[in-house]
Amino acid sequence: MTRRLVVGVDIGNSTTEASVAAVSGDSAEYLGTALTHTTGVKGTPENTDGAVSAVRRALERAGRTESEVETVLLNEATPVISGLAMETISETIITESTMIGHNPATPGGEGLGVGTTVAIDALAGASGPTIAVVGAGWDFDDVATELNAATERGLEVVAAVLAHDDAVLVVNRLRVPIPVVDEVGAVEKVPLGMRAAVEVAPPGRTIRTLSDSYGLASVFELDPDQTKQVSPVARALTGNRSAVVVRTPSGDVTDRRIPVGTLTLTGAGKTLQVDVDAGAEAIMEVLGRVQPLDDATGEAGTHVGGMLAQVRDTMTDVTGQPAAEIRIRDVLAVDTFVPKEVRGGLAGEVAPENAVALAAMVRTSRSRMQVVADEVAAALGCRAEIGGVEGEMAVRGALTTPGTAVPIAVLDLGGGSTDAALLDRDGVSSAVHVAGAGELVTKLIGSELALDDREQAEAVKRYPLAKVESFFHVRHEDGTVQFFPEPLPSHVFARVVTMTPEGPAPVATRHSVDHVRRVRREAKRKVFAVNAVRALKQVAPGGSLRMLDFVVLLGGSALDFEIPDLIADALAGFGVVCGIGNVHGSEGPRNAVATGLVDAHVAGS
Amino acid sequence: MTEKPAIVLRHTGSPDPVVLREVCAGAEEEGVPTRVEQVRDADVLALAHAAALESPLETGIGIDGAGGVAVHHASLPQDDPVHQVEAGSPRPDLRIAGRTAARIVKVLPL
Numbered sequence: 001m002t003r004r005l006v007v008g009v010d011i012g013n014s015t016t017e018a019s020v021a022a023v024s025g026d027s028a029e030y031l032g033t034a035l036t037h038t039t040g041v042k043g044t045p046e047n048t049d050g051a052v053s054a055v056r057r058a059l060e061r062a063g064r065t066e067s068e069v070e071t072v073l074l075n076e077a078t079p080v081i082s083g084l085a086m087e088t089i090s091e092t093i094i095t096e097s098t099m100i101g102h103n104p105a106t107p108g109g110e111g112l113g114v115g116t117t118v119a120i121d122a123l124a125g126a127s128g129p130t131i132a133v134v135g136a137g138w139d140f141d142d143v144a145t146e147l148n149a150a151t152e153r154g155l156e157v158v159a160a161v162l163a164h165d166d167a168v169l170v171v172n173r174l175r176v177p178i179p180v181v182d183e184v185g186a187v188e189k190v191p192l193g194m195r196a197a198v199e200v201a202p203p204g205r206t207i208r209t210l211s212d213s214y215g216l217a218s219v220f221e222l223d224p225d226q227t228k229q230v231s232p233v234a235r236a237l238t239g240n241r242s243a244v245v246v247r248t249p250s251g252d253v254t255d256r257r258i259p260v261g262t263l264t265l266t267g268a269g270k271t272l273q274v275d276v277d278a279g280a281e282a283i284m285e286v287l288g289r290v291q292p293l294d295d296a297t298g299e300a301g302t303h304v305g306g307m308l309a310q311v312r313d314t315m316t317d318v319t320g321q322p323a324a325e326i327r328i329r330d331v332l333a334v335d336t337f338v339p340k341e342v343r344g345g346l347a348g349e350v351a352p353e354n355a356v357a358l359a360a361m362v363r364t365s366r367s368r369m370q371v372v373a374d375e376v377a378a379a380l381g382c383r384a385e386i387g388g389v390e391g392e393m394a395v396r397g398a399l400t401t402p403g404t405a406v407p408i409a410v411l412d413l414g415g416g417s418t419d420a421a422l423l424d425r426d427g428v429s430s431a432v433h434v435a436g437a438g439e440l441v442t443k444l445i446g447s448e449l450a451l452d453d454r455e456q457a458e459a460v461k462r463y464p465l466a467k468v469e470s471f472f473h474v475r476h477e478d479g480t481v482q483f484f485p486e487p488l489p490s491h492v493f494a495r496v497v498t499m500t501p502e503g504p505a506p507v508a509t510r511h512s513v514d515h516v517r518r519v520r521r522e523a524k525r526k527v528f529a530v531n532a533v534r535a536l537k538q539v540a541p542g543g544s545l546r547m548l549d550f551v552v553l554l555g556g557s558a559l560d561f562e563i564p565d566l567i568a569d570a571l572a573g574f575g576v577v578c579g580i581g582n583v584h585g586s587e588g589p590r591n592a593v594a595t596g597l598v599d600a601h602v603a604g605s
Numbered sequence: 606m607t608e609k610p611a612i613v614l615r616h617t618g619s620p621d622p623v624v625l626r627e628v629c630a631g632a633e634e635e636g637v638p639t640r641v642e643q644v645r646d647a648d649v650l651a652l653a654h655a656a657a658l659e660s661p662l663e664t665g666i667g668i669d670g671a672g673g674v675a676v677h678h679a680s681l682p683q684d685d686p687v688h689q690v691e692a693g694s695p696r697p698d699l700r701i702a703g704r705t706a707a708r709i710v711k712v713l714p715l
Contacts, residue, residue, distance in 0.1 A: 172633065470712070490687045490715055
């Protein structure tokens with residue numbers, strides 16, 4: 001019997017996979033696989049380059065040549081395009097420079113000093129309890145000399161505020177130690193001649209007086225109405241080791257809600273509107289009332305409107321359909337927070353602001369995969385055809401995982417969307433795509449940790465964390481310690497790092513390993529655990545997860561070191577067997593569609 | 606051992622007072638003591654490494670005759686210092702050298 005070479009190719013949102021098989025009669029022997037980045041937007045002719053290079057690499061690994069290939073099989077991709085947007089919905093503003101709460105690493109002295117703010121070069125004319133304000137350009141020795149001289153003259157200097165990182169140096173040179181807050185970049189904006197308080201807590205402690213409403217009331221002799229007014233200042237300073245509060249006529253710290261536009265959701269014969277600043281829960285609740293979603297639009301002139309319009313435009317490019325005909329079929333809203341510099345701050349204070357992240361998804365029935373097939377055929381000099389629909393092929397590939405049986409559901413954890421497909425006992429299959437997947441996780445991690453670099457956020461998502469504890473050892477996030485025979489580079493010393501295959505890579509954050517880990521796991525849970533349940537409910541008989549027996553996880557994120565566990569946890573209550581796909585008992589969660597295409601081809605011929 | 610824990614700073618005699626002051630200030634602001642020693646002429650890496658071997662905190666600083674600064678740890682090979690500042694660098698860079706030495710001791714990001 002002749003053996004024919006058949007290659008299955010799965011073009012996904014971010015990766016293109018190819019699987020080479022030698023087919024004789026009704027059996028297929030798998031020879032090699034390959035993975036490349038998808039070129040262009042999924043479902044467009046630009047995919048050809050990626051598909052061809054995936055096929056060539058797979059052939060190389062299999063030790064075969066192009067001339068031996070008889071047929072290339074492509075998936076009929078459901079064009080699913082996702083877009084992401086992030087909207088900050090709260091803002092902290094300090095007015096009249098009423099407080100400084102930036103938490104410098106090394107403040108000086110200890111205790112509380114209450115007095116009037118006076119510039120250091122005007123101490124000669126000051127009287128009563130005084131807080132010295134020291135601008136940039138002052139050397140620590142000169143500052144100490146001035147303060148000692150003033151004290152000698154009988155002036156009661158109770159505290160100081162410095163521009164440079166000099167607090168410890170100054171305090172070490174004072175005859176009478178006082179609390180000193182340093183690294184106040186915009187020290188020239190500190191209002192002078194005002195009553196103020198400076199507090200520095202001992203190492204390992206946080207301030208007690210300025211972070212307490214009645215503490216502030218006692219310090220500044222406030223009446224009940226004024227106390228109400230300053231309570232946000234106390235709240236803003238909670239947890240700090242040092243702080244400065246200046247009592248100005250109408251100084252305040254406010255937490256403002258930013259209106260960011262409304263989202264209009266249409267479906268189930270209803271059209272409902274929801275304010276994006278109402279938060280993720282409110283948006284998802286309204287979305288639940290209009291299921292299945294027919295379309296979503298954002299208020300024109302707002303970021304939400306802009307994002308949804310952009311998703312529509314991309315889809316127009318892909319399908320050639322006019323933008324007016326493109327419908328947004330799913331939205332995932334996630335509550336998050338973004339560290340933002342406080343407006344009106346003097347020392348670059350940062351406050352965690354509330355934000356809503358949105359993933360939106362569009363699908364159409366039209367794809368241009370036939371064009372890709374024709375171009376692949378021309379490039380490789382063989383036949384190329386569309387072998388089957390993605391979801392069905394994925395189920396077929398997943399079914400080759402040892403230990404599975406129909407009815408079987410697959411969850412394909414991709415980059416842009418989370419897809420579910422079901423094959424029931426009667427051989428009927430159904431599939432859904434929901435918005436939000438790996439890219440949204442990366443975005444949430446990046447914004448919550450304020451990482452400028454997308455690569456770093458991606459590394460935090462993909463690799464476990466560790467803390468470099470010396471030049472020769474790291475402590476992994478689970479507490480185990482690893483020794484390195486060669487010294488670790490000094491740019492990772494004492495840092496939180498991701499353990500990448502190339503070695504420890506620093507994460508630009510002041511947060512602890514525990515905090516970064518919590519952010520990472522929460523981002524994955526908020527996207528994948530939530531979407532797993534959302535997607536499976538849409539394919540499960542009667543919408544009940546209890547009716548599912550086997551759930552197989554596929555796609556790049558199924559290889560993640562913790563996402564499968566998070567999903568298994570989310571599904572544990574429903575009596576479902578959930579695990580990572582292992583196509584043909586050896587391929588893992590990759591190549592399910594490519595393999596399914598070949599299997600379907602063999603079964604059909 | 607009666608030796609007090611300190612970062613050891615070695616120079617080869619008559620160092621630029623500004624360099625010495627700023628480097629020491631960097632460590633002092635972080636709250637870590639330094640001990641200054643004068644030794645015979647050597648290159649800046651050798652000075653820093655020998656200082657680190659001498660330091661009860663295994664951390665040393667070398668300042669050479671020209672005013673170049675190196676920060677070293679006793680566990681590292683001599684030709685692989687933690688940090689180096691060229692001669693003639695501005696004050697903040699010198700301050701950072703002292704701070705870096707202190708942060709090695711405190712195991713804080715450099």
